[in-house]
Amino acid sequence: MIRTLSFLRLTLALAGIASVAACAPVPVHNDYSAFRHADPHSILVVPVVNKSVDVDAPDYFLSTISRPLAERGYYVFPVNLTKRVMEDDGLADADLVHANDPTALGKMFGADSIMYITINRWDAKYAILATAVTVDLSYALKSGTTGETLWTHNQTMVYQPQAASAGNPIATLIAAAITAAIAKAKPNYVPLAQQANAISVNKAGQGLPAGPHDTQYKADNGTF
Amino acid sequence: MKAWRLATVCALAALTAACAPQSKYAWGSYESSLYQHYKTPGDTTAFAQHLSETISKAEQSGQKVPPGIYAEYGEVLLEAGDTKQATVFFEKEKSTWPESTSFMSTMIRVASGSKEAKQ
Numbered sequence: 001m002i003r004t005l006s007f008l009r010l011t012l013a014l015a016g017i018a019s020v021a022a023c024a025p026v027p028v029h030n031d032y033s034a035f036r037h038a039d040p041h042s043i044l045v046v047p048v049v050n051k052s053v054d055v056d057a058p059d060y061f062l063s064t065i066s067r068p069l070a071e072r073g074y075y076v077f078p079v080n081l082t083k084r085v086m087e088d089d090g091l092a093d094a095d096l097v098h099a100n101d102p103t104a105l106g107k108m109f110g111a112d113s114i115m116y117i118t119i120n121r122w123d124a125k126y127a128i129l130a131t132a133v134t135v136d137l138s139y140a141l142k143s144g145t146t147g148e149t150l151w152t153h154n155q156t157m158v159y160q161p162q163a164a165s166a167g168n169p170i171a172t173l174i175a176a177a178i179t180a181a182i183a184k185a186k187p188n189y190v191p192l193a194q195q196a197n198a199i200s201v202n203k204a205g206q207g208l209p210a211g212p213h214d215t216q217y218k219a220d221n222g223t224f
Numbered sequence: 225m226k227a228w229r230l231a232t233v234c235a236l237a238a239l240t241a242a243c244a245p246q247s248k249y250a251w252g253s254y255e256s257s258l259y260q261h262y263k264t265p266g267d268t269t270a271f272a273q274h275l276s277e278t279i280s281k282a283e284q285s286g287q288k289v290p291p292g293i294y295a296e297y298g299e300v301l302l303e304a305g306d307t308k309q310a311t312v313f314f315e316k317e318k319s320t321w322p323e324s325t326s327f328m329s330t331m332i333r334v335a336s337g338s339k340e341a342k343q
Contacts, residue, residue: 063258067254078295
């Protein structure tokens with residue numbers, strides 16, 4: 001009887017541990033099987049869809065995206081030349097381009113993959129006590145040969161002057177770049193966009209695996 | 225004040241370094257000049273000059289010119305009507321980055337083909 005009881009207790013304890021383990025936060029890890037299979041070497045960034053109220057946002061954003069992708073090890077098609085060529089070919093409308101077949105673009109440019117980016121938010125909310133500048137971006141990388149989605153990510157960056165004094169070095173640095181601009185009621189979104197891009201591309205388990213021009217190429221399976 | 229700022233920059237560099245070891249390419253003023261170009265669209269001359277400087281500085285220092293920069297410069301030259309020089313830079317992009325071969329072949333055709341096609 002006593003033995004049965006202690007056995008029961010042990011079982012319960014083990015079950016308890018198992019359930020706790022299941023609840024413990026497991027680092028989110030993307031499924032990279034489609035990405036690894038497609039093995040893209042080049043990325044074509046197409047016109048950015050703008051859901052914000054700032055009409056300049058897509059152009060300004062475009063100046064921030066080449067560097068993080070190229071530094072990750074990919075060939076990034078020249079964004080300004082791409083934009084011009086697409087405008088000449090009647091592909092200036094970002095919404096239309098995003099709705100179209102990726103393989104057509106893949107063929108047109110000889111691109112392994114196409115990066116579709118949507119600006120969800122690019123705004124500043126002014127209030128006496130809680131001014132906040134927000135940049136919210138969605139990324140989707142699709143194969144230029146099959147059209148299959150290889151990678152998606154969403155990133156929101158919020159800058160609040162009050163939070164900056166908390167000693168967070170990144171917030172402090174962004175603060176330095178933005179504070180002066182805020183005073184003129186014309187915030188500089190670029191540092192926030194750069195930060196969003198850097199996190200989206202590099203974050204372990206969620207970003208892009210290293211590309212062919214990086215030393216970690218095909219050696220980072222543990223992280224991605 | 226200065227020390228504090230330096231410390232911040234170092235902290236950020238360390239944080240960023242954890243993700244991306246170091247810069248592979250010499251970006252020069254590419255990002256800021258593209259931003260300025262979109263801010264004042266008419267000013268192609270300044271954009272062209274910045275691209276040209278970014279390329280020559282990188283080449284002189286022996287650092288790699290980032291992907292796309294030769295082609296961006298080629299496009300600005302093409303717009304200015306200098307099809308010969310435009311072709312030179314499209315060729316440079318093509319030989320530096322084999323990934324661009326198909327696209328650059330198209331651009332070279334556009335540049336050498338006919339000025340009328342562009343206008």
